[in-house]
Amino acid sequence: MNLDFLKQQNVSESLIKDVDNFRKQFPLDENMKRRVPNPPIPFYGKEILEMSIAALLKGENLLLSGGKATGKNILAENLAYIFGRPSYNISFHVNVDSAALVGTDTFIDNEVRLRKGMVTLCAENGGLGVFDEINMAKNDAVSVLHAALDYRGIIDIPGYDRIELHPATRFIGTMNYGYAGTKELNEALVSRFMVINMPKQDEETVKLILKTYFPEAKEKALDQFTGLFMDLQLKAEHSEISTKSVDIRGMIGALKTIQTGLKPTSAVNMGITNKSFDIFEREIVEDIVMTRIPEDWTRDDVF
Ligand SMILES: Nc1ncnc2c1ncn2[C@@H]1O[C@H](COP(=O)(O)OP(=O)(O)O)[C@@H](O)[C@H]1O
Ligand SMILES: [Mg+2]
CATH class of the missing domain: 1.10.150 (DNA polymerase; domain 1)
Structure with missing residues:
Protein backbone atom coordinates (compact mmCIF):
# COMPACT_ATOMS: atom_id res chain seq x y z
CA MET A 1 0.00 0.00 0.00
CA ASN A 2 1.14 3.59 -0.62
CA LEU A 3 -0.61 6.92 -0.21
CA ASP A 4 -2.23 6.87 -3.66
CA PHE A 5 -5.47 5.69 -2.10
CA LEU A 6 -5.90 9.14 -0.59
CA LYS A 7 -5.68 10.78 -4.01
CA GLN A 8 -7.97 8.17 -5.49
CA GLN A 9 -10.62 9.10 -2.95
CA ASN A 10 -10.08 12.81 -3.67
CA VAL A 11 -8.77 13.60 -0.23
CA SER A 12 -7.78 17.27 -0.27
CA GLU A 13 -4.38 17.88 -1.88
CA SER A 14 -3.37 20.35 0.79
CA LEU A 15 -3.97 17.79 3.53
CA ILE A 16 -1.84 15.26 1.65
CA LYS A 17 0.91 17.84 1.33
CA ASP A 18 0.72 18.59 5.05
CA VAL A 19 1.00 14.86 5.81
CA ASP A 20 4.09 14.79 3.64
CA ASN A 21 5.60 17.67 5.60
CA PHE A 22 4.74 15.97 8.87
CA ARG A 23 6.58 12.85 7.76
CA LYS A 24 9.62 14.93 6.80
CA GLN A 25 9.51 16.76 10.10
CA PHE A 26 9.45 13.50 12.05
CA PRO A 27 11.60 10.97 10.27
CA LEU A 28 11.32 7.52 11.75
CA ASP A 29 14.12 5.66 13.49
CA GLU A 30 15.14 2.53 11.65
CA ASN A 31 14.32 0.29 14.64
CA MET A 32 10.75 1.67 14.77
CA LYS A 33 9.88 0.88 11.17
CA ARG A 34 8.58 -2.57 11.94
CA ARG A 35 6.00 -1.06 14.29
CA VAL A 36 4.39 0.94 11.51
CA PRO A 37 1.38 -1.08 10.40
CA ASN A 38 0.81 -2.08 6.82
CA PRO A 39 -2.99 -2.25 6.64
CA PRO A 40 -4.58 -5.07 4.63
CA ILE A 41 -7.02 -2.62 3.06
CA PRO A 42 -7.27 1.13 2.55
CA PHE A 43 -9.89 2.84 4.67
CA TYR A 44 -12.77 3.81 2.40
CA GLY A 45 -14.44 7.08 3.34
CA LYS A 46 -13.12 10.42 2.13
CA GLU A 47 -14.85 12.58 4.67
CA ILE A 48 -13.77 10.52 7.66
CA LEU A 49 -10.21 10.41 6.32
CA GLU A 50 -10.14 14.18 5.91
CA MET A 51 -11.54 14.84 9.36
CA SER A 52 -9.15 12.49 11.08
CA ILE A 53 -6.07 13.59 9.14
CA ALA A 54 -6.82 17.26 9.82
CA ALA A 55 -7.28 16.64 13.54
CA LEU A 56 -4.08 14.61 13.92
CA LEU A 57 -2.07 17.16 11.93
CA LYS A 58 -3.12 19.80 14.42
CA GLY A 59 -2.02 17.71 17.36
CA GLU A 60 -5.50 16.64 18.41
CA ASN A 61 -6.43 13.19 19.69
CA LEU A 62 -9.34 11.32 18.16
CA LEU A 63 -12.22 9.37 19.60
CA LEU A 64 -13.93 7.06 17.11
CA SER A 65 -17.42 6.13 18.15
CA GLY A 66 -19.64 3.73 16.26
CA GLY A 67 -21.18 0.31 15.88
CA LYS A 68 -19.21 -2.87 15.44
CA ALA A 69 -17.27 -3.35 12.23
CA THR A 70 -17.68 0.26 11.13
CA GLY A 71 -13.94 0.34 10.52
CA LYS A 72 -12.66 1.99 13.68
CA ASN A 73 -9.57 -0.15 14.02
CA ILE A 74 -8.83 -0.26 10.33
CA LEU A 75 -9.02 3.54 10.28
CA ALA A 76 -6.58 3.78 13.18
CA GLU A 77 -4.22 1.41 11.37
CA ASN A 78 -4.52 3.45 8.19
CA LEU A 79 -3.75 6.65 10.08
CA ALA A 80 -0.56 5.22 11.59
CA TYR A 81 0.41 4.15 8.10
CA ILE A 82 -0.48 7.52 6.55
CA PHE A 83 1.52 9.44 9.14
CA GLY A 84 4.30 6.87 9.12
CA ARG A 85 4.25 6.38 12.88
CA PRO A 86 4.67 3.26 15.00
CA SER A 87 1.41 2.06 16.43
CA TYR A 88 0.73 0.87 19.97
CA ASN A 89 -2.44 -0.99 20.67
CA ILE A 90 -3.68 -0.57 24.20
CA SER A 91 -6.65 -2.77 24.95
CA PHE A 92 -8.96 -1.54 27.66
CA HIS A 93 -10.83 -3.93 29.85
CA VAL A 94 -12.09 -3.75 33.40
CA ASN A 95 -8.79 -4.94 34.89
CA VAL A 96 -6.61 -2.33 33.24
CA ASP A 97 -5.27 0.01 35.88
CA SER A 98 -3.11 3.07 35.56
CA ALA A 99 0.08 1.13 36.33
CA ALA A 100 -0.55 -1.20 33.41
CA LEU A 101 -0.83 1.83 31.16
CA VAL A 102 2.19 3.85 32.21
CA GLY A 103 4.47 1.31 33.85
CA THR A 104 5.05 -0.92 36.84
CA ASP A 105 7.89 -1.82 39.16
CA THR A 106 9.57 -5.03 38.24
CA PHE A 107 12.64 -6.96 39.34
CA ILE A 108 15.42 -7.10 36.80
CA ASP A 109 18.84 -8.46 37.95
CA ASN A 110 17.73 -8.17 41.57
CA GLU A 111 16.91 -4.52 41.17
CA VAL A 112 13.59 -2.78 41.10
CA ARG A 113 13.20 -1.18 37.73
CA LEU A 114 10.43 0.36 35.74
CA ARG A 115 8.77 -1.83 33.19
CA LYS A 116 7.37 0.73 30.85
CA GLY A 117 3.72 0.46 29.91
CA MET A 118 2.46 0.83 26.36
CA VAL A 119 1.41 4.43 26.83
CA THR A 120 4.90 5.37 28.00
CA LEU A 121 6.57 3.54 25.14
CA CYS A 122 4.20 5.18 22.71
CA ALA A 123 4.94 8.62 24.14
CA GLU A 124 8.70 8.14 23.96
CA ASN A 125 8.66 7.05 20.36
CA GLY A 126 6.11 9.49 19.02
CA GLY A 127 3.70 6.69 18.29
CA LEU A 128 0.04 6.48 17.56
CA GLY A 129 -1.51 4.95 20.65
CA VAL A 130 -4.82 3.21 20.07
CA PHE A 131 -6.98 2.96 23.18
CA ASP A 132 -9.21 0.15 22.06
CA GLU A 133 -12.69 0.03 23.59
CA ILE A 134 -11.79 2.94 25.85
CA ASN A 135 -15.26 2.93 27.42
CA MET A 136 -14.66 -0.50 28.95
CA ALA A 137 -12.05 0.95 31.28
CA LYS A 138 -12.61 2.24 34.76
CA ASN A 139 -12.51 6.01 34.80
CA ASP A 140 -9.80 6.12 37.46
CA ALA A 141 -7.52 4.04 35.25
CA VAL A 142 -7.90 6.57 32.51
CA SER A 143 -7.46 9.67 34.66
CA VAL A 144 -3.70 9.09 34.67
CA LEU A 145 -3.84 9.93 30.96
CA HIS A 146 -5.39 13.37 31.34
CA ALA A 147 -2.10 15.24 31.36
CA ALA A 148 -0.87 13.21 28.41
CA LEU A 149 -3.94 14.01 26.38
CA ASP A 150 -4.09 17.76 26.85
CA TYR A 151 -1.72 20.66 26.19
CA ARG A 152 0.62 19.56 28.98
CA GLY A 153 1.74 16.52 27.04
CA ILE A 154 3.31 14.76 29.99
CA ILE A 155 3.06 11.44 31.73
CA ASP A 156 3.71 11.29 35.43
CA ILE A 157 4.95 7.90 36.48
CA PRO A 158 4.57 7.56 40.24
CA GLY A 159 7.97 7.05 41.86
CA TYR A 160 9.78 7.84 38.64
CA ASP A 161 10.28 10.79 36.37
CA ARG A 162 7.66 12.52 34.42
CA ILE A 163 8.21 12.16 30.74
CA GLU A 164 7.33 14.55 27.98
CA LEU A 165 5.51 13.26 24.96
CA HIS A 166 7.49 13.12 21.73
CA PRO A 167 5.84 15.84 19.57
CA ALA A 168 4.55 13.31 17.02
CA THR A 169 2.61 11.35 19.66
CA ARG A 170 -1.14 11.08 19.14
CA PHE A 171 -3.85 8.96 20.70
CA ILE A 172 -6.95 7.44 19.18
CA GLY A 173 -9.72 6.00 21.33
CA THR A 174 -12.32 3.62 19.92
CA MET A 175 -15.68 2.94 21.47
CA ASN A 176 -18.84 1.06 20.79
CA TYR A 177 -21.44 3.09 22.61
CA GLY A 178 -23.98 1.34 24.80
CA TYR A 179 -22.74 -2.24 24.66
CA ALA A 180 -22.78 -4.52 27.67
CA GLY A 181 -19.85 -3.75 29.92
CA THR A 182 -19.30 -0.23 28.61
CA LYS A 183 -19.26 2.80 30.86
CA GLU A 184 -20.11 6.41 30.22
CA LEU A 185 -16.88 8.25 29.53
CA ASN A 186 -16.48 11.18 31.81
CA GLU A 187 -16.66 14.62 30.27
CA ALA A 188 -13.15 15.56 31.27
CA LEU A 189 -11.80 12.67 29.25
CA VAL A 190 -14.05 13.25 26.24
CA SER A 191 -13.11 16.91 26.15
CA ARG A 192 -9.54 15.85 25.37
CA PHE A 193 -10.57 14.28 22.07
CA MET A 194 -12.06 15.31 18.77
CA VAL A 195 -14.93 12.91 18.21
CA ILE A 196 -15.87 11.16 14.99
CA ASN A 197 -19.11 9.23 14.67
CA MET A 198 -18.39 6.38 12.31
CA PRO A 199 -21.18 6.19 9.73
CA LYS A 200 -23.01 2.99 8.95
CA GLN A 201 -21.91 1.31 5.76
CA ASP A 202 -23.38 2.35 2.44
N1 LIG B 1 -14.65 2.09 5.70
C1 LIG B 1 -13.98 0.92 5.65
N2 LIG B 1 -12.91 0.79 4.83
C2 LIG B 1 -12.24 -0.39 4.76
N3 LIG B 1 -12.55 -1.49 5.49
C3 LIG B 1 -13.60 -1.40 6.32
C4 LIG B 1 -14.36 -0.21 6.45
N4 LIG B 1 -15.36 -0.44 7.34
C5 LIG B 1 -15.23 -1.72 7.75
N5 LIG B 1 -14.18 -2.31 7.14
C6 LIG B 1 -13.76 -3.72 7.27
O1 LIG B 1 -14.60 -4.31 8.23
C7 LIG B 1 -13.86 -5.15 9.10
C8 LIG B 1 -14.03 -4.69 10.55
O2 LIG B 1 -13.37 -3.46 10.71
P1 LIG B 1 -12.79 -2.98 12.13
O3 LIG B 1 -11.95 -1.79 11.87
O4 LIG B 1 -12.18 -4.11 12.85
O5 LIG B 1 -14.16 -2.55 12.84
P2 LIG B 1 -14.42 -1.98 14.31
O6 LIG B 1 -13.09 -1.73 14.98
O7 LIG B 1 -15.20 -0.72 14.07
O8 LIG B 1 -15.26 -3.02 14.99
C9 LIG B 1 -12.41 -5.10 8.63
O9 LIG B 1 -12.18 -6.21 7.82
C10 LIG B 1 -12.35 -3.83 7.80
O10 LIG B 1 -11.43 -3.96 6.73
MG1 LIG C 1 -12.61 -2.70 16.91
Whole structure:
Protein backbone atom coordinates (compact mmCIF):
# COMPACT_ATOMS: atom_id res chain seq x y z
CA MET A 1 0.00 0.00 0.00
CA ASN A 2 1.14 3.59 -0.62
CA LEU A 3 -0.61 6.92 -0.21
CA ASP A 4 -2.23 6.87 -3.66
CA PHE A 5 -5.47 5.69 -2.10
CA LEU A 6 -5.90 9.14 -0.59
CA LYS A 7 -5.68 10.78 -4.01
CA GLN A 8 -7.97 8.17 -5.49
CA GLN A 9 -10.62 9.10 -2.95
CA ASN A 10 -10.08 12.81 -3.67
CA VAL A 11 -8.77 13.60 -0.23
CA SER A 12 -7.78 17.27 -0.27
CA GLU A 13 -4.38 17.88 -1.88
CA SER A 14 -3.37 20.35 0.79
CA LEU A 15 -3.97 17.79 3.53
CA ILE A 16 -1.84 15.26 1.65
CA LYS A 17 0.91 17.84 1.33
CA ASP A 18 0.72 18.59 5.05
CA VAL A 19 1.00 14.86 5.81
CA ASP A 20 4.09 14.79 3.64
CA ASN A 21 5.60 17.67 5.60
CA PHE A 22 4.74 15.97 8.87
CA ARG A 23 6.58 12.85 7.76
CA LYS A 24 9.62 14.93 6.80
CA GLN A 25 9.51 16.76 10.10
CA PHE A 26 9.45 13.50 12.05
CA PRO A 27 11.60 10.97 10.27
CA LEU A 28 11.32 7.52 11.75
CA ASP A 29 14.12 5.66 13.49
CA GLU A 30 15.14 2.53 11.65
CA ASN A 31 14.32 0.29 14.64
CA MET A 32 10.75 1.67 14.77
CA LYS A 33 9.88 0.88 11.17
CA ARG A 34 8.58 -2.57 11.94
CA ARG A 35 6.00 -1.06 14.29
CA VAL A 36 4.39 0.94 11.51
CA PRO A 37 1.38 -1.08 10.40
CA ASN A 38 0.81 -2.08 6.82
CA PRO A 39 -2.99 -2.25 6.64
CA PRO A 40 -4.58 -5.07 4.63
CA ILE A 41 -7.02 -2.62 3.06
CA PRO A 42 -7.27 1.13 2.55
CA PHE A 43 -9.89 2.84 4.67
CA TYR A 44 -12.77 3.81 2.40
CA GLY A 45 -14.44 7.08 3.34
CA LYS A 46 -13.12 10.42 2.13
CA GLU A 47 -14.85 12.58 4.67
CA ILE A 48 -13.77 10.52 7.66
CA LEU A 49 -10.21 10.41 6.32
CA GLU A 50 -10.14 14.18 5.91
CA MET A 51 -11.54 14.84 9.36
CA SER A 52 -9.15 12.49 11.08
CA ILE A 53 -6.07 13.59 9.14
CA ALA A 54 -6.82 17.26 9.82
CA ALA A 55 -7.28 16.64 13.54
CA LEU A 56 -4.08 14.61 13.92
CA LEU A 57 -2.07 17.16 11.93
CA LYS A 58 -3.12 19.80 14.42
CA GLY A 59 -2.02 17.71 17.36
CA GLU A 60 -5.50 16.64 18.41
CA ASN A 61 -6.43 13.19 19.69
CA LEU A 62 -9.34 11.32 18.16
CA LEU A 63 -12.22 9.37 19.60
CA LEU A 64 -13.93 7.06 17.11
CA SER A 65 -17.42 6.13 18.15
CA GLY A 66 -19.64 3.73 16.26
CA GLY A 67 -21.18 0.31 15.88
CA LYS A 68 -19.21 -2.87 15.44
CA ALA A 69 -17.27 -3.35 12.23
CA THR A 70 -17.68 0.26 11.13
CA GLY A 71 -13.94 0.34 10.52
CA LYS A 72 -12.66 1.99 13.68
CA ASN A 73 -9.57 -0.15 14.02
CA ILE A 74 -8.83 -0.26 10.33
CA LEU A 75 -9.02 3.54 10.28
CA ALA A 76 -6.58 3.78 13.18
CA GLU A 77 -4.22 1.41 11.37
CA ASN A 78 -4.52 3.45 8.19
CA LEU A 79 -3.75 6.65 10.08
CA ALA A 80 -0.56 5.22 11.59
CA TYR A 81 0.41 4.15 8.10
CA ILE A 82 -0.48 7.52 6.55
CA PHE A 83 1.52 9.44 9.14
CA GLY A 84 4.30 6.87 9.12
CA ARG A 85 4.25 6.38 12.88
CA PRO A 86 4.67 3.26 15.00
CA SER A 87 1.41 2.06 16.43
CA TYR A 88 0.73 0.87 19.97
CA ASN A 89 -2.44 -0.99 20.67
CA ILE A 90 -3.68 -0.57 24.20
CA SER A 91 -6.65 -2.77 24.95
CA PHE A 92 -8.96 -1.54 27.66
CA HIS A 93 -10.83 -3.93 29.85
CA VAL A 94 -12.09 -3.75 33.40
CA ASN A 95 -8.79 -4.94 34.89
CA VAL A 96 -6.61 -2.33 33.24
CA ASP A 97 -5.27 0.01 35.88
CA SER A 98 -3.11 3.07 35.56
CA ALA A 99 0.08 1.13 36.33
CA ALA A 100 -0.55 -1.20 33.41
CA LEU A 101 -0.83 1.83 31.16
CA VAL A 102 2.19 3.85 32.21
CA GLY A 103 4.47 1.31 33.85
CA THR A 104 5.05 -0.92 36.84
CA ASP A 105 7.89 -1.82 39.16
CA THR A 106 9.57 -5.03 38.24
CA PHE A 107 12.64 -6.96 39.34
CA ILE A 108 15.42 -7.10 36.80
CA ASP A 109 18.84 -8.46 37.95
CA ASN A 110 17.73 -8.17 41.57
CA GLU A 111 16.91 -4.52 41.17
CA VAL A 112 13.59 -2.78 41.10
CA ARG A 113 13.20 -1.18 37.73
CA LEU A 114 10.43 0.36 35.74
CA ARG A 115 8.77 -1.83 33.19
CA LYS A 116 7.37 0.73 30.85
CA GLY A 117 3.72 0.46 29.91
CA MET A 118 2.46 0.83 26.36
CA VAL A 119 1.41 4.43 26.83
CA THR A 120 4.90 5.37 28.00
CA LEU A 121 6.57 3.54 25.14
CA CYS A 122 4.20 5.18 22.71
CA ALA A 123 4.94 8.62 24.14
CA GLU A 124 8.70 8.14 23.96
CA ASN A 125 8.66 7.05 20.36
CA GLY A 126 6.11 9.49 19.02
CA GLY A 127 3.70 6.69 18.29
CA LEU A 128 0.04 6.48 17.56
CA GLY A 129 -1.51 4.95 20.65
CA VAL A 130 -4.82 3.21 20.07
CA PHE A 131 -6.98 2.96 23.18
CA ASP A 132 -9.21 0.15 22.06
CA GLU A 133 -12.69 0.03 23.59
CA ILE A 134 -11.79 2.94 25.85
CA ASN A 135 -15.26 2.93 27.42
CA MET A 136 -14.66 -0.50 28.95
CA ALA A 137 -12.05 0.95 31.28
CA LYS A 138 -12.61 2.24 34.76
CA ASN A 139 -12.51 6.01 34.80
CA ASP A 140 -9.80 6.12 37.46
CA ALA A 141 -7.52 4.04 35.25
CA VAL A 142 -7.90 6.57 32.51
CA SER A 143 -7.46 9.67 34.66
CA VAL A 144 -3.70 9.09 34.67
CA LEU A 145 -3.84 9.93 30.96
CA HIS A 146 -5.39 13.37 31.34
CA ALA A 147 -2.10 15.24 31.36
CA ALA A 148 -0.87 13.21 28.41
CA LEU A 149 -3.94 14.01 26.38
CA ASP A 150 -4.09 17.76 26.85
CA TYR A 151 -1.72 20.66 26.19
CA ARG A 152 0.62 19.56 28.98
CA GLY A 153 1.74 16.52 27.04
CA ILE A 154 3.31 14.76 29.99
CA ILE A 155 3.06 11.44 31.73
CA ASP A 156 3.71 11.29 35.43
CA ILE A 157 4.95 7.90 36.48
CA PRO A 158 4.57 7.56 40.24
CA GLY A 159 7.97 7.05 41.86
CA TYR A 160 9.78 7.84 38.64
CA ASP A 161 10.28 10.79 36.37
CA ARG A 162 7.66 12.52 34.42
CA ILE A 163 8.21 12.16 30.74
CA GLU A 164 7.33 14.55 27.98
CA LEU A 165 5.51 13.26 24.96
CA HIS A 166 7.49 13.12 21.73
CA PRO A 167 5.84 15.84 19.57
CA ALA A 168 4.55 13.31 17.02
CA THR A 169 2.61 11.35 19.66
CA ARG A 170 -1.14 11.08 19.14
CA PHE A 171 -3.85 8.96 20.70
CA ILE A 172 -6.95 7.44 19.18
CA GLY A 173 -9.72 6.00 21.33
CA THR A 174 -12.32 3.62 19.92
CA MET A 175 -15.68 2.94 21.47
CA ASN A 176 -18.84 1.06 20.79
CA TYR A 177 -21.44 3.09 22.61
CA GLY A 178 -23.98 1.34 24.80
CA TYR A 179 -22.74 -2.24 24.66
CA ALA A 180 -22.78 -4.52 27.67
CA GLY A 181 -19.85 -3.75 29.92
CA THR A 182 -19.30 -0.23 28.61
CA LYS A 183 -19.26 2.80 30.86
CA GLU A 184 -20.11 6.41 30.22
CA LEU A 185 -16.88 8.25 29.53
CA ASN A 186 -16.48 11.18 31.81
CA GLU A 187 -16.66 14.62 30.27
CA ALA A 188 -13.15 15.56 31.27
CA LEU A 189 -11.80 12.67 29.25
CA VAL A 190 -14.05 13.25 26.24
CA SER A 191 -13.11 16.91 26.15
CA ARG A 192 -9.54 15.85 25.37
CA PHE A 193 -10.57 14.28 22.07
CA MET A 194 -12.06 15.31 18.77
CA VAL A 195 -14.93 12.91 18.21
CA ILE A 196 -15.87 11.16 14.99
CA ASN A 197 -19.11 9.23 14.67
CA MET A 198 -18.39 6.38 12.31
CA PRO A 199 -21.18 6.19 9.73
CA LYS A 200 -23.01 2.99 8.95
CA GLN A 201 -21.91 1.31 5.76
CA ASP A 202 -23.38 2.35 2.44
CA GLU A 203 -23.82 -0.07 -0.41
CA GLU A 204 -20.91 1.23 -2.44
CA THR A 205 -18.48 0.94 0.47
CA VAL A 206 -19.56 -2.60 1.35
CA LYS A 207 -19.04 -3.71 -2.22
CA LEU A 208 -15.66 -2.00 -2.35
CA ILE A 209 -14.55 -3.65 0.89
CA LEU A 210 -15.59 -7.11 -0.32
CA LYS A 211 -13.96 -6.54 -3.69
CA THR A 212 -10.70 -5.46 -2.08
CA TYR A 213 -10.54 -8.58 0.08
CA PHE A 214 -11.75 -10.88 -2.71
CA PRO A 215 -10.64 -9.46 -6.06
CA GLU A 216 -11.11 -12.90 -7.66
CA ALA A 217 -14.77 -13.24 -6.61
CA LYS A 218 -17.50 -13.11 -9.26
CA GLU A 219 -19.11 -9.73 -9.67
CA LYS A 220 -22.63 -11.15 -9.44
CA ALA A 221 -21.90 -13.04 -6.25
CA LEU A 222 -20.44 -9.94 -4.61
CA ASP A 223 -23.59 -8.06 -5.56
CA GLN A 224 -25.64 -10.68 -3.72
CA PHE A 225 -23.44 -10.56 -0.64
CA THR A 226 -23.54 -6.77 -0.66
CA GLY A 227 -27.32 -6.90 -1.06
CA LEU A 228 -27.58 -9.33 1.83
CA PHE A 229 -25.64 -6.97 4.06
CA MET A 230 -27.84 -4.03 3.09
CA ASP A 231 -31.03 -6.07 3.63
CA LEU A 232 -29.90 -7.06 7.11
CA GLN A 233 -28.86 -3.53 7.96
CA LEU A 234 -32.26 -2.22 6.90
CA LYS A 235 -34.15 -4.85 8.95
CA ALA A 236 -32.04 -3.92 11.96
CA GLU A 237 -32.80 -0.24 11.46
CA HIS A 238 -36.50 -1.07 11.51
CA SER A 239 -35.93 -3.07 14.69
CA GLU A 240 -37.16 -6.27 13.08
CA ILE A 241 -33.88 -7.93 14.00
CA SER A 242 -30.99 -6.97 16.27
CA THR A 243 -27.65 -5.88 14.84
CA LYS A 244 -26.01 -9.20 15.69
CA SER A 245 -26.08 -10.55 12.16
CA VAL A 246 -25.26 -7.21 10.57
CA ASP A 247 -21.61 -8.01 10.53
CA ILE A 248 -19.23 -7.24 7.72
CA ARG A 249 -16.48 -9.07 9.58
CA GLY A 250 -18.67 -12.18 9.56
CA MET A 251 -19.34 -11.76 5.86
CA ILE A 252 -15.61 -11.58 5.14
CA GLY A 253 -15.16 -14.73 7.24
CA ALA A 254 -17.92 -16.48 5.28
CA LEU A 255 -16.31 -15.59 1.95
CA LYS A 256 -12.95 -16.88 3.17
CA THR A 257 -14.41 -20.24 4.09
CA ILE A 258 -16.21 -20.43 0.74
CA GLN A 259 -12.78 -20.07 -0.87
CA THR A 260 -11.77 -23.32 0.80
CA GLY A 261 -14.68 -25.04 -0.95
CA LEU A 262 -17.32 -24.86 1.79
CA LYS A 263 -20.89 -24.58 0.60
CA PRO A 264 -21.92 -20.89 0.58
CA THR A 265 -25.05 -21.40 2.68
CA SER A 266 -23.05 -23.20 5.39
CA ALA A 267 -20.45 -20.46 5.33
CA VAL A 268 -23.10 -17.77 5.67
CA ASN A 269 -24.66 -19.68 8.55
CA MET A 270 -21.40 -19.51 10.47
CA GLY A 271 -20.52 -15.94 9.52
CA ILE A 272 -23.94 -14.32 9.69
CA THR A 273 -27.04 -16.31 10.60
CA ASN A 274 -25.79 -18.10 13.68
CA LYS A 275 -24.78 -14.82 15.28
CA SER A 276 -28.42 -14.44 16.22
CA PHE A 277 -28.85 -16.82 19.10
CA ASP A 278 -32.57 -16.16 19.37
CA ILE A 279 -34.42 -18.69 17.21
CA PHE A 280 -37.18 -16.35 16.09
CA GLU A 281 -34.69 -13.78 14.98
CA ARG A 282 -32.60 -16.45 13.33
CA GLU A 283 -35.58 -17.52 11.23
CA ILE A 284 -36.00 -13.99 9.92
CA VAL A 285 -32.31 -13.84 9.08
CA GLU A 286 -32.49 -17.24 7.36
CA ASP A 287 -35.34 -15.99 5.18
CA ILE A 288 -33.34 -12.98 4.12
CA VAL A 289 -30.27 -15.10 3.41
CA MET A 290 -32.35 -17.51 1.27
CA THR A 291 -33.41 -14.75 -1.09
CA ARG A 292 -29.79 -13.77 -1.70
CA ILE A 293 -27.67 -16.90 -1.43
CA PRO A 294 -29.34 -19.82 -3.22
CA GLU A 295 -29.24 -23.14 -1.41
CA ASP A 296 -27.67 -24.88 -4.42
CA TRP A 297 -24.77 -22.45 -4.80
CA THR A 298 -21.29 -23.93 -4.67
CA ARG A 299 -17.85 -22.38 -4.48
CA ASP A 300 -17.89 -21.97 -8.27
CA ASP A 301 -20.87 -19.66 -8.11
CA VAL A 302 -18.86 -17.30 -5.93
CA PHE A 303 -15.24 -17.62 -7.11
N1 LIG B 1 -14.65 2.09 5.70
C1 LIG B 1 -13.98 0.92 5.65
N2 LIG B 1 -12.91 0.79 4.83
C2 LIG B 1 -12.24 -0.39 4.76
N3 LIG B 1 -12.55 -1.49 5.49
C3 LIG B 1 -13.60 -1.40 6.32
C4 LIG B 1 -14.36 -0.21 6.45
N4 LIG B 1 -15.36 -0.44 7.34
C5 LIG B 1 -15.23 -1.72 7.75
N5 LIG B 1 -14.18 -2.31 7.14
C6 LIG B 1 -13.76 -3.72 7.27
O1 LIG B 1 -14.60 -4.31 8.23
C7 LIG B 1 -13.86 -5.15 9.10
C8 LIG B 1 -14.03 -4.69 10.55
O2 LIG B 1 -13.37 -3.46 10.71
P1 LIG B 1 -12.79 -2.98 12.13
O3 LIG B 1 -11.95 -1.79 11.87
O4 LIG B 1 -12.18 -4.11 12.85
O5 LIG B 1 -14.16 -2.55 12.84
P2 LIG B 1 -14.42 -1.98 14.31
O6 LIG B 1 -13.09 -1.73 14.98
O7 LIG B 1 -15.20 -0.72 14.07
O8 LIG B 1 -15.26 -3.02 14.99
C9 LIG B 1 -12.41 -5.10 8.63
O9 LIG B 1 -12.18 -6.21 7.82
C10 LIG B 1 -12.35 -3.83 7.80
O10 LIG B 1 -11.43 -3.96 6.73
MG1 LIG C 1 -12.61 -2.70 16.91
